[in-house]
Amino acid sequence: GQQLNQSPQSMFIQEGEDVSMNCTSSSIFNTWLWYKQDPGEGPVLLIALYKAGELTSNGRLTAQFGITRKDSFLNISASIPSDVGIYFCAGLNYGGSQGNLIFGKGTKLSVKP
Amino acid sequence: DAGVTQSPTHLIKTRGQQVTLRCSPISGHKSVSWYQQVLGQGPQFIFQYYEKEERGRGNFPDRFSARQFPNYSSELNVNALLLGDSALYLCASSPRLAGGSPDTQYFGPGTRLTVL
Numbered sequence: 001g002q003q004l005n006q007s008p009q010s011m012f013i014q015e016g017e018d019v020s021m022n023c024t025s026s027s028i029f030n031t032w033l034w035y036k037q038d039p040g041e042g043p044v045l046l047i048a049l050y051k052a053g054e055l056t057s058n059g060r061l062t063a064q065f066g067i068t069r070k071d072s073f074l075n076i077s078a079s080i081p082s083d084v085g086i087y088f089c090a091g092l093n094y095g096g097s098q099g100n101l102i103f104g105k106g107t108k109l110s111v112k113p
Numbered sequence: 114d115a116g117v118t119q120s121p122t123h124l125i126k127t128r129g130q131q132v133t134l135r136c137s138p139i140s141g142h143k144s145v146s147w148y149q150q151v152l153g154q155g156p157q158f159i160f161q162y163y164e165k166e167e168r169g170r171g172n173f174p175d176r177f178s179a180r181q182f183p184n185y186s187s188e189l190n191v192n193a194l195l196l197g198d199s200a201l202y203l204c205a206s207s208p209r210l211a212g213g214s215p216d217t218q219y220f221g222p223g224t225r226l227t228v229l
Contacts, residue, residue: 003155004155006155031216031217033217033218035220040201040223040225041223042117042119042220042221042222042223043156043203043220044220045218045219045220048217092216092218100146100158100161100169100171101146101156101158101205101218102158103155103156103157104155105153105154105155106154106155
């Protein structure tokens with residue numbers, strides 16, 4: 001099935017570091033969503049973006065909806081151990097009869113050994 | 114308020130069997146979507162239902178079917194199970210169909226299906 005290009009695939013963080021990940025698509029989207037998923041759990045919504053160029057924050061998280069509507073990024077500032085997990089971007093189009101999410105493959109955040 | 118609930122949490126079946134998974138959306142949400150997530154991948158869209166009608170279908174075989182009830186809860190059925198159907202099945206609810214205005218989907222904890 002169709003998927004978004006999400007990078008990096010994985011990264012190691014040290015407490016206090018800033019983290020950045022992004023998502024690109026060959027198609028435009030009307031909505032970009034960022035989710036975090038812990039092992040064995042469902043994805044939890046972090047940030048929703050509804051307008052091209054929109055920059056939205058949720059605590060230490062900041063995400064932007066790209067101007068071209070084909071990309072989005074997520075930044076985490078001053079990371080803490082509980083930030084470990086898998087982060088997914090998802091694109092959504094509304095304007096027709098269906099609105100299914102298209103997901104990236106995820107960015108896995110782990111703690112530096 | 115309760116979030117999206119799914120049952121059962123885990124299920125083990127053998128090849129050829131049939132399975133039914135259940136989902137209750139967030140109170141007030143009328144749209145339910147089903148996704149399949151295999152290990153190491155992002156969720157893949159299976160179905161979307163709104164007001165008891167199918168409004169979208171992903172690239173899955175006819176062995177997969179679903180329905181939505183008057184109380185907006187939903188069931189996903191999979192017939193003639195294959196080993197490759199082993200996955201985490203996620204249900205997501207949204208306030209309204211994403212067909213004309215911004216919408217956001219909220220996920221349940223999932224049902225882990227293992228096919229032996």
